Amino acid sequence: xxxxxxxxxxTLSFLASVEPxxxxxxxxxxxxxxxxxxxxQMAAAPVRTGRLRDALTVAQAISGLRxxxxxxxxxxxxxxxxxxxxxxxxxxxxEKTVTRLNKRKGRTVQKGRVKxxxxxxxxxxxxxxxxxxxxxxxxxxxxxxxxVQDRFWAETLNDVGA
Numbered sequence: 001x002x003x004x005x006x007x008x009x010x011t012l013s014f015l016a017s018v019e020p021x022x023x024x025x026x027x028x029x030x031x032x033x034x035x036x037x038x039x040x041q042m043a044a045a046p047v048r049t050g051r052l053r054d055a056l057t058v059a060q061a062i063s064g065l066r067x068x069x070x071x072x073x074x075x076x077x078x079x080x081x082x083x084x085x086x087x088x089x090x091x092x093x094x095e096k097t098v099t100r101l102n103k104r105k106g107r108t109v110q111k112g113r114v115k116x117x118x119x120x121x122x123x124x125x126x127x128x129x130x131x132x133x134x135x136x137x138x139x140x141x142x143x144x145x146x147x148v149q150d151r152f153w154a155e156t157l158n159d160v161g162a
Contacts, residue, residue, distance in 0.1 A: 022156055026065060033148045034058040034067040037141055041070060044134035046087055055081050056135075070135040090131030098124045 038058050045053035059068040071084055099121045 023065070025156065026152060027060075029148050029152045030065060030067045031058075031060055033144055034060055034069050036144050037067075037069040040137060040140050040144070041134055044132075044137065046132055046134065052081060052084050052087065052134075055084075084135070086129075087132055088135050091126065091129045093126065093128035095123055095125045098122060 035058060038056055041056050042053050045056065047053055056070060060066070071081060099119055102118045102120045
């Protein structure tokens with residue numbers, strides 16, 4: 001999903017030269033954009049238990065004028081919302097042999113100092129599911145971004161008197 005941005009270095013140097021007042025206003029507009037994008041994602045999120053929807057967040061770095069909406073920390077370690085990736089991208093049908101510890105059935109056997117539980121092995125089957133895109137909604141985000149850009153430049157140019 002990564003896309004190259006044309007003229008990235010020119011854009012970054014331009015943003016570095018922006019006046020502090022305009023930078024604060026741009027940061028505020030980006031915060032508003034992040035909240036609007038979050039509302040779009042929450043409306044489209046699957047709601048069985050509500051955990052995926054409630055875990056959507058906005059992470060804003062004001063110094064770098066960046067906003068990340070969705071699951072900004074999903075790639076860091078074991079996250080309880082790992083299944084958001086499967087909901088978003090879909091799943092191919094498949095099967096796999098699984099061995100599980102069965103702590104409910106039978107007694108535990110003491111073997112030395114380590115407890116050994118009975119194991120059960122079976123083949124797990126799952127059906128294919130199409131992805132339900134609720135985080136990546138670029139077409140709707142483009143509309144939000146254009147509206148925020150137009151409002152920002154209109155207010156900034158109005159303040160300057162152009």
